Amino acid sequence: MVSSRRAAGTPPPVTMCRVSIVKINAITVPRERFDDFAHRFATRAGRVSSAEGFEAFQLLRPNDDREVCLVVTQWRSEEAFQAWMQSADFSAGHAQHRTSGPVGTGSELWSFDVLETEAPAGS
Numbered sequence: 505m506v507s508s509r510r511a512a513g514t515p516p517p518v519t520m521c522r523v524s525i526v527k528i529n530a531i532t533v534p535r536e537r538f539d540d541f542a543h544r545f546a547t548r549a550g551r552v553s554s555a556e557g558f559e560a561f562q563l564l565r566p567n568d569d570r571e572v573c574l575v576v577t578q579w580r581s582e583e584a585f586q587a588w589m590q591s592a593d594f595s596a597g598h599a600q601h602r603t604s605g606p607v608g609t610g611s612e613l614w615s616f617d618v619l620e621t622e623a624p625a626g627s
Contacts, residue, residue: 514545515598522580523617523618523619524559524579524580524581524617524618525550525578525579525582525585525615525616525617525618526576526577526578526579526615526616526617526618527576527577527578527579527585527613527614527615528568528574528575528576528577528613528614528615528616529574529575529599529611529612529613529614529615530571530572530574530611530613531572531573531574531575531607531608531610532571532572532608532609532610532611532612533571533573533607533608534571534609537607537608538565538573540567541573541607541608542563542565544607544620545563545575548596548597548598551593551594551596551597552577552588552594552597554582554593554595555584555587555588555591555622556584556587556588557579557580557581557583557584557585557586557587557588558577558578558580558588559578559579559580560576561575561576561577561578562574562575562576562577563575563576564576568607573608575585578593578618583613
């Protein structure tokens with residue numbers, strides 16, 4: 505007979521589950537262009553939220569002396585993110601970049617797997 509009890513101090517068994525991915529576009533933006541940067545995102549707001557596999561979005565501006573703004577999106581899978589990148593909504597959302605030039609002076613795309621998420625107790 506196999507016991508279902510764990511010895512004291514033994515961690516619970518790991519349950520494998522679906523892993524979301526996070527894509528972070530780290531964009532260098534001169535401090536004097538921060539408002540322009542935020543405005544561009546405000547005018548294209550909502551385009552990503554209807555994409556298949558989209559889970560979350562955050563636009564982060566530094567509150568210290570850095571000049572790197574972060575565009576953080578969370579996706580169900582790499583395939584969902586790639587489909588968004590190839591979509592008409594993605595192209596439309598980035599049209600200002602093509603017509604008015606970039607606000608940022610450089611960018612990097614970072615990619616992460618979500619290993620753990622925690623919300624406030626009772627939420």
